[in-house]
Amino acid sequence: SLDTGTAFHCRVLEPEEFSKRFIIAPEFNRRTSAGKEEEKTFLEECARTGITVLTAEEGRKIELMYQSVMALTECIAGEVDQ
Template identity: 90%
Template sequence: RAGTEAASTCLEECARTGITVRTAEEGRKIELMYQSVMALTECIAGEVDQ
């Protein structure tokens, strides 16, 4: 019960301050998108041999 209350309090605080809560899966997807964009940027800039 204490863990549920703590999680609820945390989510309420995040909502109040405008912080977006992400799941671990969402974080992994964002990291993959970031890496993809960085790789494409390097390729376009000619920094990667094809």
């Protein structure tokens, strides 16, 4: 999704901004009224503050891609230093 691409870009190029602009949603028990209410409150608060909500799966993928980029960057830097 567009949010995932934007979040990945931010994670790589503006890591200090990532937690200010994005949040990975916790798991909510949607089978209970309390869980549904917790999720609703969470999403309303994120909307109020302008923070983009990512699913746990989106967060996992972004982190894996980020780690791959960082590993490649370190590898390239090591080759340049030699």
